Amino acid sequence: MSALLQCVNECRQCAGLFRLGRDVEAALTMVDVFDEAQRLLLTAPQDVQLKWTQVLTHMLACQERQDWLGLADFMEYELIELLENVQPEGE
Template sequence: MSALQRWVDECHQCAGLFRLGRDVEAALTMVEVFEGAQQRLLSAGAQTQQVWAQLLTQMLECQERQDWLGLADFMEYELIQLLEDPSA
């Protein structure tokens, strides 16, 4: 399994935990997901890194508001799309 596929799988798993209301467990997984995403996007272009920074800000705002469904949506759709972007 490639590193990208592993991160995508972890995004799906983490989003599922947030949707089930298992926010503590999901938050621990989220840290690993964010570290992996950061690692993957480290060598990306400036525009991709800017999108990552904006997305990360939005996800952390969801976490602060305890908007678990919003956070799950960002992780499962926006973050995966960014990770799978060939220019990333």
């Protein structure tokens, strides 16, 4: 499984944990997901990196106000869309 596909799957799993109210477990997983997404998006075009920064800002704002469903939506839809639009080198 490619790193990109694995990160997309982890986004979905983490979003599911937030939706189930397992916010502590999800928040721990989220750190790893964000680290991997950051690594994958480092070589993306400038506009994609800007969008990543905006999405990350929104997700952290959701976390701060404990809006777990909003955070889950950003992870499952916005972040996955960003990741899916990035072609890893060599593919």
